[in-house]
Amino acid sequence: MTIDPLRWVRQDIRDIVPYQAKVYPEGVKVDANENPFPWPQRYVERLQQELAFYPFTRYPDGEAKELCQALSEYTGRNAAEILVSNGSDEAIQLVLLTFGGPGLATVVSNPTFVMYSMATRFMGGTVIDVPLIEEGNTFRLDVQGLLAAAAREEARVIIICNPNNPTGNCFAEEDILAVVRGTDKIVIVDEAYYEFAGKSLMGRLDEFPNMVIMRTFSKAFGLAGLRVGYTVASAEIINEIHKVRQPFNVNAFSQRAATIAIEERTAFEAQVKEVLAERETLCAELGRFAWQIFATDANYIFLRLPGSTKEEPVRRAADIHQGLMDRGVLVRKLGGGPGLDGTLRVTVGRPEENRKLLAALEDLADPSTGGWR
Numbered sequence: 001m002t003i004d005p006l007r008w009v010r011q012d013i014r015d016i017v018p019y020q021a022k023v024y025p026e027g028v029k030v031d032a033n034e035n036p037f038p039w040p041q042r043y044v045e046r047l048q049q050e051l052a053f054y055p056f057t058r059y060p061d062g063e064a065k066e067l068c069q070a071l072s073e074y075t076g077r078n079a080a081e082i083l084v085s086n087g088s089d090e091a092i093q094l095v096l097l098t099f100g101g102p103g104l105a106t107v108v109s110n111p112t113f114v115m116y117s118m119a120t121r122f123m124g125g126t127v128i129d130v131p132l133i134e135e136g137n138t139f140r141l142d143v144q145g146l147l148a149a150a151a152r153e154e155a156r157v158i159i160i161c162n163p164n165n166p167t168g169n170c171f172a173e174e175d176i177l178a179v180v181r182g183t184d185k186i187v188i189v190d191e192a193y194y195e196f197a198g199k200s201l202m203g204r205l206d207e208f209p210n211m212v213i214m215r216t217f218s219k220a221f222g223l224a225g226l227r228v229g230y231t232v233a234s235a236e237i238i239n240e241i242h243k244v245r246q247p248f249n250v251n252a253f254s255q256r257a258a259t260i261a262i263e264e265r266t267a268f269e270a271q272v273k274e275v276l277a278e279r280e281t282l283c284a285e286l287g288r289f290a291w292q293i294f295a296t297d298a299n300y301i302f303l304r305l306p307g308s309t310k311e312e313p314v315r316r317a318a319d320i321h322q323g324l325m326d327r328g329v330l331v332r333k334l335g336g337g338p339g340l341d342g343t344l345r346v347t348v349g350r351p352e353e354n355r356k357l358l359a360a361l362e363d364l365a366d367p368s369t370g371g372w373r
Contacts, residue, residue, distance in 0.1 A: 012121055027328035028356045030347040033165070033193070033300045035222035037274070037350060040267035046260050051253065060252035063242075067255045070262040071230055075202055080235040083242060084258075086249050088192055088216040088229035092119045092159075095212060095231065097244040099156045099186050100125045107149040107158040109141055110338040113165045113190065128155060131338050132167070138295045139167050141175045143182075150183040158183065161190040163197045166334055166345045168296030170199050177201075180208045186237075188212045193298040195220030195272050202232065209234050219299065220272050221261045226254040275299050279348045285358050286346070290371045305342040313342020316372055320344065320364060323373075327360035 006014075030036075039047075064084035072079040085091040092115055100106060102124035108116045109132050117127045130145040141160065150158050158179060163170045180187045191213055194200050202213055212233040218224035228250060231241065261268065276299075283301060286293055294302040305320070307313035314335060321333035321344065332345040349357065366373045 010124075012124065016118065016121055027325075027330055028349060028353045029330050030349045030353060030357060031330045031332040031345070032224070033219060033298070033345075033347050034224045035220060035268075035271060035275070035299075036348070036353060037222065037271045039222060040264065040271070042267055043260060043264045046264065047257060050260065051256060054252065054256060056252055058252075059248050060250065060255055062245075062247045062249070064250055064255050067228075067230075067250075067259045070259045071232075074262050074265070075232060077202065077205065077232050078235065081205070081232055081238055083231045083238050083245070084250050084255070085229045085231060085245075087218060087227040088190065088214050089115055089119070090227075090249060091214050091229045091231045092116060092188075093122065094241050094244055095186070095188060095214075096120055096123050096125065096157060098241050103154060104156045105152065105154040107146060107155050107185075109146065109160065109164075111164075111166060111334070111340050112159070112161050114337070116159045116161075126154070128152065129338065132164075134339065137293065138169045139164065139171075141171050141179065143175050143178045146179050147182040150179070150185050155185055157186045157188060159188045159190060161192070162199070162201075163193045163296070163298040165192065165298070166300070166332070166340075166343070167294055167302045168298045168300055169294065170197050170297040173199070173201070177204070177208075180211050184210055186210055186212060188214060190214045192216045193219055195269075196276065196299045197297040199297070205232065205234070209236075212237060217258050217261060221258070221265075221268050222271070223254070223258060223261060226257055228254050228258040275348050278351060278354060282346075282348055282354050282358075285354075286361075289361055289365055291344075300345055300347045303344045303346065305344075307342060310341070317342045317344055320361075320372060323364045324357070324360050327363060329357050329360045331357075 067084050068079040068082045071082050096119050100123050105126045105128050106120040107128045110129050120127050128149045130142050130149050132139040133142050160176055187210055189201050191200055194215055214231050217228040292304040305313040305316040317333055324331055334340040334343040364372055
């Protein structure tokens with residue numbers, strides 16, 4: 001008998017293309033929207049002092065009470081309204097485990113973070129896509145389209161990324177709230193890049209019992225390698241999500257490191273200011289090249305290549321992506337989804353990294369045509 005265990009894999013899982021995250025330690029890595037700066041010295045010193053004698057032989061606090069208390073002070077919400085997760089990716093899965101599943105649907109506005117759709121499919125659910133409306137160099141929500149999708153019987157969760165990944169822009173607050181007001185379904189507002197944008201709906205949670213806010217320590221706080229995220233909602237919703245959470249989902253080191261990061265956040269806030277200053281310089285410099293630059297409120301820049309045919313921008317984006325790799329620079333090549341063909345996403349790096357990126361682009365540019373070699 002020939003044994004083929006793969007025949008028992010769910011067909012919807014077999015059809016999924018896995019998320020690709022490149023490891024690129026030898027070059028300039030500006031593809032993953034991370035904080036490009038090393039940890040502040042004061043933060044490192046506290047980690048070394050406090051963690052040397054930490055009881056790592058014991059299981060971590062499953063409810064992360066110490067970190068939730070620190071987050072309560074940071075967000076202005078009660079600790080009972082906060083759930084800590086293994087990055088935002090786990091938070092997305094936990095909410096969809098709680099409210100989604102087979103036969104149920106998640107509503108998203110593409111282009112947006114691909115893990116919303118992937119996590120939905122992991123749960124056996126379906127995705128209802130309501131494309132963003134492109135206006136000049138930015139995007140806005142199709143509010144009526146989102147509400148029509150939310151009204152469908154199978155819809156359970158609507159996810160809005162703000163600022164949006166990969167486009168970088170914040171949506172109008174009145175548009176987001178119009179969606180929240182117009183449905184009784186669960187509306188997630190993913191504020192992963194809140195610290196760069198400075199805009200949040202955290203203060204409006206009491207008005208909308210169906211709104212859930214997600215954030216992460218992977219971006220502004222520079223803890224991408226430690227995987228810490230958190231979800232804020234009514235205590236009732238948080239209690240339900242706790243039921244599907246793994247008992248020890250966030251390790252003790254990550255919990256303590258995130259708590260200290262909040263306590264030492266002034267140093268991280270200074271890094272955010274540096275990133276924002278570099279973003280303005282980089283946007284201006286990128287304007288010298290032949291592509292469309294979209295407005296951004298985050299720590300990355302969304303670019304679209306021009307072309308006279310549908311295929312030409314896709315080829316150009318692939319050529320530039322590979323050309324930069326050949327010159328030691330990694331950016332994010334997008335594509336394969338609504339509005340993403342022929343696009344790139346560039347994370348704002350340290351000044352020296354941005355200079356290397358620009359030098360590589362100069363080498364790829366064709367000054368005789370104003371395009372690309």
